[in-house]
Amino acid sequence: MKNIVIAGNVTKDAELREHKGTPVLKFSVAVQDGYGANKSVLYFDCAYWGKAAQAIVSYVKKGIKISVSGEFSMRIYNDKPYLDIRASAVTLLGGKAREEVQHQEHDAPQRDIDDEIPW
Numbered sequence: 001m002k003n004i005v006i007a008g009n010v011t012k013d014a015e016l017r018e019h020k021g022t023p024v025l026k027f028s029v030a031v032q033d034g035y036g037a038n039k040s041v042l043y044f045d046c047a048y049w050g051k052a053a054q055a056i057v058s059y060v061k062k063g064i065k066i067s068v069s070g071e072f073s074m075r076i077y078n079d080k081p082y083l084d085i086r087a088s089a090v091t092l093l094g095g096k097a098r099e100e101v102q103h104q105e106h107d108a109p110q111r112d113i114d115d116e117i118p119w
Contacts, residue, residue, distance in 0.1 A: 001071055002071065002073070003069065003070065003071060004069065004071075004072035005067065005069040006029060006031050006044055006067070006068050006069075006085070007065065007067040007093065008029045008030050008032065008044075008065070008066065009029065009030050009064065009065055009066070010027055010028070010029060010060055010061060010062055010064050010066055011028040011029065011030050011062065012028060012062050013061050013062050014027035014056075014057055014060035014061070015027070016054065016057045022050065023049070023054050024048070024049050024053060025047070025048040025049075025053035025054075025060065026045070026047055027046050027048075027060050028044065028045050029043070029046055029066060030042070030043055031043075031044065042083060044083045044084070045082060045084050045085070046070075046085045046087050046090075047084070047085070047086055047087065048068075048087040048090050049086070052090075056090060060090075060092075064092060064093075065092075065093035065094045066090065066091065066093055067089075067090070067091040067093055068085055068087050068089070068091075069087065069088055070085045070086050070087040070088040070089070071085065071088070072084070072085055073086070
């Protein structure tokens with residue numbers, strides 16, 4: 001088994017599908033490689049299986065920063081290599097979707113604690 005950990009940006013909104021009754025979240029991640037004149041971008045097609053996929057589908061949107069770890073494989077189609085990851089863990093690192101979640105948490109009404117202290 002070849003495990004890999006990547007961090008990059010989601011290239012388009014994730015799609016939630018079902019395969020034999022099991023939910024699977026499909027998305028693609030762009031990862032920058034190299035620097036200067038040798039800078040390039042690698043694209044990984046990711047599949048995240050199980051109920052956890054349903055929990056994060058609304059957050060995996062184009063442009064957000066994400067970290068993915070899982071089993072790595074490569075396939076060739078029409079003489080073009082494709083990099084695939086069967087994800088075992090997905091972490092949202094930031095971006096618009098994460099900012100929206102944080103704003104929702106901060107927008108919750110807060111009570112003044114000083115009014116509740118009896119002394």
